[in-house]
Amino acid sequence: MTVFYPEAHDWAAILARPEQHNEEPLTVAREVFEAVKAQGDTALRRYTAQFDKAHITDFLVTPAEFAEAEKLADDSLKAAIRLAAGNITAFHKKQLSAVVEWQNPQGITCRQEPRPIEKVGLYVPGGSAPLFSTVLMLAIPARLAGCKEIVLCTPPDAQGTIHPAILWTAAFCGVTKVYKAGGIQAIAAMTFGTESIPKVYKLFGPGNRYVMAAKQLATHYGVAIDMPAGPSEVMVIADETANPSFIAADLLSQAEHGKDSQTLLLTWTPEILPWVEQEIERQLNELPRKDIAKAAMENSRFIVLKDTDTAIAMANEYAPEHLILCINNYRALTEKISNAGSVFLGNYSPESAGDYASGTNHTLPTNAYAKAYSGINMDAFIKKITFQEITREGLEYLAPTLTNMAENEQLQAHSNAVKIRIKK
C-alpha cells in the first residue's frame, strides 16, 4: 500500500498496528500457572510432554551436556559469537550507572546507588533455529550488572535436547543454570519456583503470544518483566541518496520474522519507490522464508510525505522498534527523534548489525511501547536505592519544613518523629 501526502487526521489509521487478542493465551496461561503453582515439577513435566513432545526427567542441563555442546558447536560460529559478545560487552559496560551523591551544606547527604537485581530469569524461545543471539543480548548485561542468580529457560526438542549453539553461548556468557523448559510453563516455573527451577525477581526475553501472556500474568504475582511486546517492526526513512536494494533488503529482513511483522517506508522522494518495489520482488524470490516474508510485505506501507520534518514527526508518532535513516543529513536529525527503540544511521547500518553484533541490544519495545519504554540496557538488570544521612544540624535546619508539611498533611506522628529528635 502506498499513501501519498496523508493529512494529519489520517495518520492514526495509516499507522495502526494489528490488534492484539490476548484473551485466549491469557486463559491458557492462568490454567498453567495454577497447575505449576500447585504441583511444581509434576505439572512442568506434563506440560513439557504436551506442548514440546519431550519427556524430561531432569530439567537442569548437566555438565556433560555442556561439554557435548562445546564439541558440537561450529567453530566459525563460535568465533562470530565471540566477536559479537566483545562489542555488546563493550557498549553495555559503558552504560553502568554510577553512584549519584548530592550534599546540602546544612548537613544533608543524599545518595543513589545501583544494585543488581539478585535473581533474574532469561527466556530463550525455541523453534526451528537456535536463537543464540537472544542469549547474548540477555546474559551479557545480566552478568555485567552482577546479578547473582541467572536462570535460563528454553524449550527442549522432542528428543529432550537443547541446540548446542544455545548451550555453548550460555556457557560462554557464564550462565550455568540452563533448564529444559519452555512456553507458559517455564514462565510459571520461574514465577513460583518448582523443585527444580528457582523463583526469580524479574523475567526477560521474547516469545510467542503465549509466553507474552504468561509474562503479563507473572506481574500479578509480584515478578517484574522487561517489557510487554507485540510483533516486530521496522520503519525506514529514505531520501534520494538511499540505495533501493538496501532498503528492500532491510524491509525483507524484518518481514522474514513473521507474517505479522510490520514494515514501513517513509520518503519525500517518491521516485525511489518503483525501484524499491522491483528490488523487493527480486530479493523475495530467493528467500528460504519467502512465504512468511511475502505475507508480511502485503501489509507493508509506503508513505510519501512532504519533507523531512514530517517524516520525523510520523516516526515519533509511530514509535518504531527499529528506525533506519537512509538519508543524507541524518546527523542533524537524531536529536529530533523522541520515540524509537533503536536507530540505524546511514546506508551502512542495516538492522542486522544491531540484531547481532554492533554492540546495541536487540531486545526493543514494539507496538509503540517505545513512547514509554527503553530497549533492554544495563538499567533493566539493576535497581537504584536512595540513602540519606542527616546530621543533627541538618535535621534542625529541616525541622520547621518537615513539621509544617507533615501537620498540613495531618500526619502528626511524622511531625513527632522530627520534634522528638530536635528537642533531645
Place this chain on the structure above:
Amino acid sequence: MTVFYPEAHDWAAILARPEQHNEEPLTVAREVFEAVKAQGDTALRRYTAQFDKAHITDFLVTPAEFAEAEKLADDSLKAAIRLAAGNITAFHKKQLSAVVEWQNPQGITCRQEPRPIEKVGLYVPGGSAPLFSTVLMLAIPARLAGCKEIVLCTPPDAQGTIHPAILWTAAFCGVTKVYKAGGIQAIAAMTFGTESIPKVYKLFGPGNRYVMAAKQLATHYGVAIDMPAGPSEVMVIADETANPSFIAADLLSQAEHGKDSQTLLLTWTPEILPWVEQEIERQLNELPRKDIAKAAMENSRFIVLKDTDTAIAMANEYAPEHLILCINNYRALTEKISNAGSVFLGNYSPESAGDYASGTNHTLPTNAYAKAYSGINMDAFIKKITFQEITREGLEYLAPTLTNMAENEQLQAHSNAVKIRIKK
C-alpha cells in the same frame, strides 16, 4: 509480636506480608474502563458524581481557580514547600542520564541517548488531607526530565473543588493541566483520553486498592506505570546506640498511614525493646490518628537476631520500602544492603525527612518489589534510545560475523541486508 532468634526456615513466615486481594477492585476497574473508553467525559461525570459526590461540568482547573488557590494557600506552608522543592530538585537533577557513547576503531559508533517520556499522567489521591508532597515528588522529576505534557488528576471534594495546597504546589511545579477527577475513572481517562483529559504514555502516583487495580489494568491497554504497590512499610534496625523514643516515633509515623501499614524492628540488643514498647504506648496516646496507628502496631513485629549480618540479611530478604539504620556502624553496612526502597542512616534521619524534604523521592516500592524495582527517580520519566552508525569499513569488518550468525539463525534476509551492501 516479638520473635527471638528465628531459624532461617521460619523467616518467610515471620516476614510474610498481608495477602493482597485485588479481584474485586479489578472487576470494578474493568467496568469503569469500558464505560470511560466508550463514553468519555459522560462516564467520567457519572462516576465522579457516584464516587466523589461531586457534579463537575469542566474537569480542567481554570486560571481563576489557580489564582484563588494562590490567595488561600498558607504562606508558611508555601515557604516549607519551596525549601523542600529546592532539595528535591537538586538531588534529582544530579540523576539525569548523560549520553553514553562507545566507538569501535573498525568503524562502529554506538550511542545511548535519554529522551523524556512526552506525555505523563500524575495521580494525587484525595482524602481528608491534601497530599501536596505527592505533587512535589512526581511533578519535579517530570519537569526536570523535560516531559512535554504533564497531566495531573486528583479527586474533587463534594463541592467540586481541589484543596488550595494541591493547586498551589502544582502551579509552583509548573503543572497547569490539573483535572478534577479521581479514582479508577481518572486512571481510565488518562489511559484512553476523553474529550477533556488527554491520553498519556505513562501513569505515576499512589492510590487505594481501586486506583492500583486501575493502574494494573492500564498496562493491558499499552500504558506504562511507575510500579505496582501495596501497603506502606518501615523496617528499623537498631543497636544499643539507638534512642528508643526515636524508634517508637518512626514506627508510629509508619503506622499512622493505615491499618495495614507494616512495621518491623530488628535488633541484636533485646534490652532496648521494653523501652521502645513503653515509648510507643506513651506517644500513641497523643496521636490524632491513634486508632489507625494502634491497629497497625498490633501487627508490628520485633525480631531479635544474633548479629548485624543476620539483620542485614533479613532486611534484604524482606526488601522494605523504608529501612532505618539506627546503628553505630551504619556506614560500613550500606554496601551490604541490596534490597530496599530508601534507607535512612543514623539517629537524625527519620523517615519523615525523606517523605517531605531531604531531597530523595518518597514514591517507593512496597511489598518486596524493591527486589526488582527502584523508587521513582529521573529514569522513571525518560527512556533511552540506542543509535548506531557504521561506516562501510565497519560493516566490512562486521560482515562475516553478521552473515554467519544470521544464517545459523536461519534468517537469510538478515544476511542479505549485509551482503548486498558489501558487494556494492
